Amino acid sequence: MSTETVDKPVKKESEAFFSKRRKKIVTDPLNDDNPITIQVLGICSALAVTTQMKPTMVMSIAVIFVIVFSNLIISLLRKLIPNRVRIIVQLAVIATLVTLVNEVLQAFAYDMYKELSVFVGLIITNCIIMGRLEAFALANKPYDSILDGLGSGLGYAWIILAVAFFRELFGSGAIFGFEVLKAIGFSADGWVGMDYQANGIMVTPVGAFFILGLIIWVQRNKTGYVEN
Amino acid sequence: MDLINLGIKSIFIENMVFAYFLGMCSFLAVSKKVSTAFGLGLAVIFVLTITVPTNWLLGEFILREGALTWLSKDLASIDLSFLSFIMYIAVIASMVQLVEMVIEKTSPALYGSLGIFLPLIAVNCAILGSSLFMDQREYNLAESAVYGFSSGIGWFLAIIALAAIRERLKYSNVPDGLKGLGITMLITGLMGIAFMSFMGISI
Numbered sequence: 031m032s033t034e035t036v037d038k039p040v041k042k043e044s045e046a047f048f049s050k051r052r053k054k055i056v057t058d059p060l061n062d063d064n065p066i067t068i069q070v071l072g073i074c075s076a077l078a079v080t081t082q083m084k085p086t087m088v089m090s091i092a093v094i095f096v097i098v099f100s101n102l103i104i105s106l107l108r109k110l111i112p113n114r115v116r117i118i119v120q121l122a123v124i125a126t127l128v129t130l131v132n133e134v135l136q137a138f139a140y141d142m143y144k145e146l147s148v149f150v151g152l153i154i155t156n157c158i159i160m161g162r163l164e165a166f167a168l169a170n171k172p173y174d175s176i177l178d179g180l181g182s183g184l185g186y187a188w189i190i191l192a193v194a195f196f197r198e199l200f201g202s203g204a205i206f207g208f209e210v211l212k213a214i215g216f217s218a219d220g221w222v223g224m225d226y227q228a229n230g231i232m233v234t235p236v237g238a239f240f241i242l243g244l245i246i247w248v249q250r251n252k253t254g255y256v257e258n
Numbered sequence: 259m260d261l262i263n264l265g266i267k268s269i270f271i272e273n274m275v276f277a278y279f280l281g282m283c284s285f286l287a288v289s290k291k292v293s294t295a296f297g298l299g300l301a302v303i304f305v306l307t308i309t310v311p312t313n314w315l316l317g318e319f320i321l322r323e324g325a326l327t328w329l330s331k332d333l334a335s336i337d338l339s340f341l342s343f344i345m346y347i348a349v350i351a352s353m354v355q356l357v358e359m360v361i362e363k364t365s366p367a368l369y370g371s372l373g374i375f376l377p378l379i380a381v382n383c384a385i386l387g388s389s390l391f392m393d394q395r396e397y398n399l400a401e402s403a404v405y406g407f408s409s410g411i412g413w414f415l416a417i418i419a420l421a422a423i424r425e426r427l428k429y430s431n432v433p434d435g436l437k438g439l440g441i442t443m444l445i446t447g448l449m450g451i452a453f454m455s456f457m458g459i460s461i
Contacts (some may be wrong), residue, residue: 044452048439065299067439070287070439071283072283073262073279073282073283073286074279074280074281074282074383075383077282078278078280083263089353115376116299116350117351117380118348121347121348121351121380121381124345125343128341128343129341129343132340133340140310147394148387148390150343151343151386151390152280152386154381154388155381155382155385155386155387159383160381163329170381211290230300234454235277235279235450236276236448237447238279238447239444239447239450240443240444240447241442242443243447244440246435246436246439246440246443247433248423248435250440251434251435251446254261256434256435256437257437257438257439
């Protein structure tokens with residue numbers, strides 16, 4: 031393979047703002063190294079909120095916020111934290127950020143706060159966040175850590191949005207609360223414009239397991255990743 | 259009677275794994291062998307039984323609005339409940355550390371088998387989740403003790419069952435893409451359907 035790009039003289043300080051390596055930090059977790067489907071992290075909250083698109087969207091934004099900022103904070107503190115107490119420090123940082131998210135939701139989106147109930151609090155124990163802090167932020171510079179957090183957050187977000195899309199579509203025939211299947215007149219009897227016969231299993235937790243299992247299957251068929 | 263009902267409800271009907279997806283990370287990661295699943299399950303029961311009532315005491319006497327009146331009448335208007343996440347996770351993390359040290363001193367054999375799993379439990383969502391549910395549903399002390407213990411039992415049963423199935427699964431021919439996580443998700447779904455049949459049971 032011939033490369034057209036001429037290697038610049040190595041100067042650590044002036045690495046391009048969006049260099050190839052940094053782009054890779056963001057894009058890798060989207061597919062090849064997805065936190066949910068490959069690393070098996072953060073599944074707890076991923077499945078619990080995905081009966082509808084709207085709470086899932088809120089959850090994704092909350093997780094991206096927490097992961098980016100906890101990565102940033104831990105990365106800034108990485109030389110100050112003694113190795114023995116790092117877990118507690120990480121938990122304290124994450125819990126503070128989650129409390130912030132919780133208070134904001136409670137103040138500005140009370141319905142959503144009620145709907146997500148304990149699952150906002152459970153972002154604290156979302157293994158993706160802890161995992162990124164341990165694996166990346168403790169050993170890397172702040173800006174790279176932000177990108178890494180963003181990548182992992184987005185990787186998490188698109189999977190749970192995909193799960194929520196199917197669950198809401200089949201479970202209640204709607205997307206973001208808009209009854210798509212009813213609007214185009216699709217029902218159990220064909221194209222007659224009657225009510226969509228909702229598929230109850232999709233609303234129960236069981237539907238989430240099936241959808242996620244199938245998404246993993248499709249994704250791994252594409253990437254060719256095989257677990258032993 | 260109510261307590262027994264609550265216990266049965268939280269073991270079977272509102273199972274931590276199948277109804278709320280809590281503790282899924284370690285549920286999927288540590289369910290490859292029955293023996294390790296057994297160890298982790300026991301540790302989870304143990305930690306849940308201790309942390310849920312402890313967090314209840316913390317909420318009742320420190321965090322709740324007006325909870326600090328036992329210190330002084332002037333503190334009646336203070337509401338610290340926004341601190342609950344940080345306090346709960348601190349209690350859980352330190353409790354796990356404490357349990358680890360106690361087991362290490364008293365029973366080296368048990369410590370040897372649980373060793374690596376104990377620190378993992380601090381970030382098991384089932385533990386924090388139980389405390390948050392306890393808070394949300396406003397249980398009293400006895401109820402929260404029963405709730406913590408029986409959620410632990412429910413989680414224990416679920417992980418043992420999955421581990422047993424996965425041990426058998428080694429001999430079956432699973433499509434490449436489904437191997438590992440994919441097929442485990444589908445199995446968990448089927449187990450969830452089985453657990454749905456407990457719905458409505460009460461004594």
